[in-house]
Amino acid sequence: MNKAGWIFKMAFRDFKQNKAKLFLFVSSIVIGIAALVAISSFGDNLVKDIDSQAKELLGADLVLENNKPIGDQDLDSIAIDRASEVNFASMVAFPKSGESRLVQVRALEGAFPFYGKLVTAPESADELFRKGGKVALVEELLMNQYSIQVGDEVKVGDLIFEVVGALQEAPGQTGITATVAPVVYIPKSFAEETGLIQYGSRLEYMEYYKFAPEVNVETLIEPYKELWETEHIDEDTVEERKDRTGRSFANMSDFLSLVAFVALLLGCVGVASAVNVFVKEKLPSVAVLRCLGVSSRDTFLIYLTQIVAMGMLGSLAGAILGTLVQYVLPQVFGEFLPVEVTVGISWSAVGFGVLTGVLVSVLFALLPLMKIRKVPPMMTLRPSSDSLSLAQDPMRWAVLGLIAVFVLIFSWVLLGGWKEAAGFSAFVAGAFGMLWFVGTGIMWSIRRFLPLTLRYPIRQALANLYRPNNQTISLIATIGLGTAMISTLFFVQNQLLDQVRFADKEDQPNMLFFDIQTSQVTEVRKAVENEGLPIMQEVPIVTMRLEEINGVDKSENDDLSDEVRKSRGLYNREFRVTYRDSLISSESLVEGQLHTYQNDGDSILVSVDQGYADRTGIEMGDKILFNVQGRPLTTYVGSFREVNFQKVSTNFLVLFPENVLEKAPKFHVIITKTETDQQAADVQNRIVKDFPNISVINLGMIVDTLEDILGKISFVIQFMALFSILTGVLVLVSSLIISKYQRMRESILLRTLGAGSGTVSLINTLEYFFLGSLASLSGILLSFIATAMLSVFVFDFPLKWAFGHAAIIYLAITGLTVLLGWLNGRGVLNKPPMRILRSTS
Incomplete structure (x- = not known):
C-alpha cells in the first residue's frame, strides 16, 4: 500500500472511533455556510428577476420627468403609445370618517403601465378607472388604515372621487414606499379642477413612452440628452432602471453576505477551539505513532485529512440548509423588493459556499493541528503538552497571515473595493482581538488574584475557567460577537427613534x-x-x-x-x-x-x-x-x-x-x-x-411611520443576526459536549472525595453562569463601543445608553448558557461514580 493510501486508511480508522466528536467540530460552520449560500442564492435569483422584469419595474420604455410641463417632443411621433401623469403631494380627505391624510396624488392619462399592470382589488377596478369619470384607486394600506371600502368617497382638493378599488401593486412600488408615500390615482383630466395645481405645489410631470420592439431606446435618445439636461428634464430607460435597481440590491446582498460571513467566522473559532481539545486528547496516540517510526508530517496529514473531510461534509450540509432557507427570504425581504423573486438552486452559490466552508474550516483548524508536528516520541513516557507551545513557530504566524489574507480577499469580492474590504477586515480583527483580550485578561486575573476566602463552590467554578480544556476564550469570542451584533441593533434603533420622536x-x-x-x-x-x-x-x-x-x-x-x-x-x-x-x-x-x-x-x-x-x-x-x-x-x-x-x-x-x-x-x-x-x-x-x-x-x-419602517428594517437585520446567535449557541453546545468528559472526570473526583451532588451541581451551575455572564457582558461592552462610535461619527446625535435592553440580553444569554450546561452535565450527577468510570474506561 502506498503512503497516501495508508494515510487515508488511518484517517478513516480513527474517524470511526471519533466520528461523533469530529461531527461536532464541523457542525459549528453549518449555520454560517447556510446563511452564506442562502444570501448568495437569493442575490443570484434577484439579479435574474430584476433583469427579466426590468420593463415591469419602469412600466415603459422611456420616462421623461420635469417639474413643469414637458411639452411636445420629437419622440412623440416615433412612439407607438404614450401616457402622461402629473403627481404631487397633497392632503386627501375621507368624508365617511371625516379624517385626512397626506398622500402622493398621481393624476394619470393613458394606458400606463405598458408593461405589467396596476394590480387592484377587485381586478375590475383598473378597467373601471381607465373608463374615466370621477373615480380613484387608493393604496390598499391607506384603505385599511382608514377603514375605506370600495364605493366610499375620497376628496382630493375641491373634487370628490368614488373609490373603485384598492391599489395593491404598481411599477416600482414596494411595501416601504407605500408606507412612506401612499398613492391615490385619479384621472388626469380632473387634475386642474382639484385646485391643487398652483404655485407652491411640488409638481412632477411625467411622460411615458412605448416604442416598437426593434427600437434601441438608448441609441434613440442619445441626441436629445444634452437638450434635456439644459431644460432639467430627467430621462429614465429600462436599462438605467435595471442597473440602478441591480446596484441597490447588490449592495444589500453584499452587506447581508458580510453578516453571514461573520457568522461563519464565529463557527470557525468554534472549530479551532474544538480541534484544540481534540488534538490534546490525541497527543498520546500521536506519540505512539512517532515511536513506531511514522514521521511528524504523516501523522499531521492523517488528522488534516479528517478535518478536510469533515469540512467538506459540514459545508455540504450548510449548502443544503442554505438552499432551503432561501425559500424563506422573499417573505423576509418582501417589503423592500420591487420585483417578485423566484427561488431555485443556484449552483454557483452552492459551489461558492462549499469552497468557502472548506477553506475557512481548514485554515482555522490548522492552528491547533500544528501541535501534532511537534509531538516527540518521548511523550509516551512523559505525557505533557507544556512544551508544544506554538508561540515561536513560524508556521503558526504563516497560518494567521493566510487567515487574514483570506478574510481580506473575501471581503473585497463582496464589497468590490480594497478600502472597504480593509475596513471590514479591520473591524472583524478588532472585534475578535478585543474579545480575545477580554477572555485572556479574565483568565489571567482569576488565576492571579482568585481569593482563597471565597466559598469553595465559587472558587472551584471560577478556577474551571482557566483549567485545561476550558472553552472560555472561544465562547467569549463567538457568543460575545453574536451578542454584540444584536445589542448594537437594539441600541442604534432606540437612538434613531429617540431622535425622531419630536411630538x-x-x-x-x-x-x-x-x-x-x-x-x-x-x-x-x-x-x-x-x-x-x-x-x-x-x-x-x-x-x-x-x-x-x-x-x-x-x-x-x-x-x-x-x-x-x-x-x-x-x-x-x-x-x-x-x-x-x-x-x-x-x-x-x-x-x-x-x-x-x-x-x-x-x-x-x-x-x-x-x-x-x-x-x-x-x-x-x-x-x-x-x-x-x-x-x-x-x-x-x-x-x-x-x-x-x-x-x-x-x-x-x-x-x-x-x-x-x-x-x-x-x-x-x-x-x-x-x-x-x-x-x-x-x-x-x-x-x-x-x-x-x-x-x-x-x-x-x-414618527409612527418611521417606527414602522425601522421595525421592518430591524426585523431583517435581526433575521440575519439570528444566524450569528445560532452559531454562537451551536458552538456553545459543541464546546460543552466536547469538554463533557473532562468535566465528568473532575465531577467524579469530587464525588469520590465526598462532595455531594448538590455541591457538584452548584459548581457546574456557577461555572456556566460565569461563562455566560462573561460572554454576554463582553458582547454588550463591544456593542456599547460600536453604538458610541456610530452616534458620534455617523449619526451625530447625543449618546443614550439602552441599559434596559442590555439587561434583557444579558439575562437571556446567561440563562441559556446555564440551561445548556445543566442539561449537558445532569447525567453525571444522577449516577454513582463507579458506574460512570466503567462506562468511560
Missing part, C-alpha cells in the same frame, strides 16, 4: 402647514389661533434654480478639471429659500456675517449652510446667479451658517436678506404645536376641509 418633546413643534398661498396666510393664521394653538413660525418660501457660479454654467462646469469643478448637484437641484435678517434657534453663524439689503445699489449677500458648502465646493465670496421664476438674480456668498437639520424648524440651505424676494412668487409655511394626537387629527381635518390646497405634516404620524 413627545417640549418646545418642539409637531405640526406644519405648507403650500399656503399669500392670499390665504391671514385666514390660516386666524384659523390656527382659533384652535387655541400658538404660531411658532410663519415663513415665506421662494423656489429658484442656480444658473451660474462665478460665471460658470452647468455645461462649462462639466468641462473643468476635478480640482476646480463644482458639484453637479448645485445645478441640478431646485432651491427653496426664505429671507430674514436674523438667525433662528437651529442656526449659528460660523463665518462672515449676515448683511441687510437696503437699496437697489447694494450687493445681495446670501448665507449658505456650512455643511452643504463643504460638500459642493461653495466658497466665501462666490458669485451665484439664481433663476427666480424666470428672472435672473445675482448674489454673493456673504456668510456660512451651521444648521441643525435634526431640529424641527424651517431650516434652509440658502438664506436671503430681507427686501429682495418679497415680490417674488412664493408660498408660506406655518408651524405650530398640539398637545395630543387627537387634537392634531382634529385640527388637521378642519384646516384641510376649509383650505383643500394646504398640506399638513403631522409629525406624530411621521
Whole structure:
C-alpha cells in the first residue's frame, strides 16, 4: 500500500472511533455556510428577476420627468403609445370618517403601465378607472388604515372621487414606499379642477413612452440628452432602471453576505477551539505513532485529512440548509423588493459556499493541528503538552497571515473595493482581538488574584475557567460577537427613534402647514389661533434654480478639471429659500456675517449652510446667479451658517436678506404645536376641509411611520443576526459536549472525595453562569463601543445608553448558557461514580 493510501486508511480508522466528536467540530460552520449560500442564492435569483422584469419595474420604455410641463417632443411621433401623469403631494380627505391624510396624488392619462399592470382589488377596478369619470384607486394600506371600502368617497382638493378599488401593486412600488408615500390615482383630466395645481405645489410631470420592439431606446435618445439636461428634464430607460435597481440590491446582498460571513467566522473559532481539545486528547496516540517510526508530517496529514473531510461534509450540509432557507427570504425581504423573486438552486452559490466552508474550516483548524508536528516520541513516557507551545513557530504566524489574507480577499469580492474590504477586515480583527483580550485578561486575573476566602463552590467554578480544556476564550469570542451584533441593533434603533420622536418633546413643534398661498396666510393664521394653538413660525418660501457660479454654467462646469469643478448637484437641484435678517434657534453663524439689503445699489449677500458648502465646493465670496421664476438674480456668498437639520424648524440651505424676494412668487409655511394626537387629527381635518390646497405634516404620524419602517428594517437585520446567535449557541453546545468528559472526570473526583451532588451541581451551575455572564457582558461592552462610535461619527446625535435592553440580553444569554450546561452535565450527577468510570474506561 502506498503512503497516501495508508494515510487515508488511518484517517478513516480513527474517524470511526471519533466520528461523533469530529461531527461536532464541523457542525459549528453549518449555520454560517447556510446563511452564506442562502444570501448568495437569493442575490443570484434577484439579479435574474430584476433583469427579466426590468420593463415591469419602469412600466415603459422611456420616462421623461420635469417639474413643469414637458411639452411636445420629437419622440412623440416615433412612439407607438404614450401616457402622461402629473403627481404631487397633497392632503386627501375621507368624508365617511371625516379624517385626512397626506398622500402622493398621481393624476394619470393613458394606458400606463405598458408593461405589467396596476394590480387592484377587485381586478375590475383598473378597467373601471381607465373608463374615466370621477373615480380613484387608493393604496390598499391607506384603505385599511382608514377603514375605506370600495364605493366610499375620497376628496382630493375641491373634487370628490368614488373609490373603485384598492391599489395593491404598481411599477416600482414596494411595501416601504407605500408606507412612506401612499398613492391615490385619479384621472388626469380632473387634475386642474382639484385646485391643487398652483404655485407652491411640488409638481412632477411625467411622460411615458412605448416604442416598437426593434427600437434601441438608448441609441434613440442619445441626441436629445444634452437638450434635456439644459431644460432639467430627467430621462429614465429600462436599462438605467435595471442597473440602478441591480446596484441597490447588490449592495444589500453584499452587506447581508458580510453578516453571514461573520457568522461563519464565529463557527470557525468554534472549530479551532474544538480541534484544540481534540488534538490534546490525541497527543498520546500521536506519540505512539512517532515511536513506531511514522514521521511528524504523516501523522499531521492523517488528522488534516479528517478535518478536510469533515469540512467538506459540514459545508455540504450548510449548502443544503442554505438552499432551503432561501425559500424563506422573499417573505423576509418582501417589503423592500420591487420585483417578485423566484427561488431555485443556484449552483454557483452552492459551489461558492462549499469552497468557502472548506477553506475557512481548514485554515482555522490548522492552528491547533500544528501541535501534532511537534509531538516527540518521548511523550509516551512523559505525557505533557507544556512544551508544544506554538508561540515561536513560524508556521503558526504563516497560518494567521493566510487567515487574514483570506478574510481580506473575501471581503473585497463582496464589497468590490480594497478600502472597504480593509475596513471590514479591520473591524472583524478588532472585534475578535478585543474579545480575545477580554477572555485572556479574565483568565489571567482569576488565576492571579482568585481569593482563597471565597466559598469553595465559587472558587472551584471560577478556577474551571482557566483549567485545561476550558472553552472560555472561544465562547467569549463567538457568543460575545453574536451578542454584540444584536445589542448594537437594539441600541442604534432606540437612538434613531429617540431622535425622531419630536411630538413627545417640549418646545418642539409637531405640526406644519405648507403650500399656503399669500392670499390665504391671514385666514390660516386666524384659523390656527382659533384652535387655541400658538404660531411658532410663519415663513415665506421662494423656489429658484442656480444658473451660474462665478460665471460658470452647468455645461462649462462639466468641462473643468476635478480640482476646480463644482458639484453637479448645485445645478441640478431646485432651491427653496426664505429671507430674514436674523438667525433662528437651529442656526449659528460660523463665518462672515449676515448683511441687510437696503437699496437697489447694494450687493445681495446670501448665507449658505456650512455643511452643504463643504460638500459642493461653495466658497466665501462666490458669485451665484439664481433663476427666480424666470428672472435672473445675482448674489454673493456673504456668510456660512451651521444648521441643525435634526431640529424641527424651517431650516434652509440658502438664506436671503430681507427686501429682495418679497415680490417674488412664493408660498408660506406655518408651524405650530398640539398637545395630543387627537387634537392634531382634529385640527388637521378642519384646516384641510376649509383650505383643500394646504398640506399638513403631522409629525406624530411621521414618527409612527418611521417606527414602522425601522421595525421592518430591524426585523431583517435581526433575521440575519439570528444566524450569528445560532452559531454562537451551536458552538456553545459543541464546546460543552466536547469538554463533557473532562468535566465528568473532575465531577467524579469530587464525588469520590465526598462532595455531594448538590455541591457538584452548584459548581457546574456557577461555572456556566460565569461563562455566560462573561460572554454576554463582553458582547454588550463591544456593542456599547460600536453604538458610541456610530452616534458620534455617523449619526451625530447625543449618546443614550439602552441599559434596559442590555439587561434583557444579558439575562437571556446567561440563562441559556446555564440551561445548556445543566442539561449537558445532569447525567453525571444522577449516577454513582463507579458506574460512570466503567462506562468511560
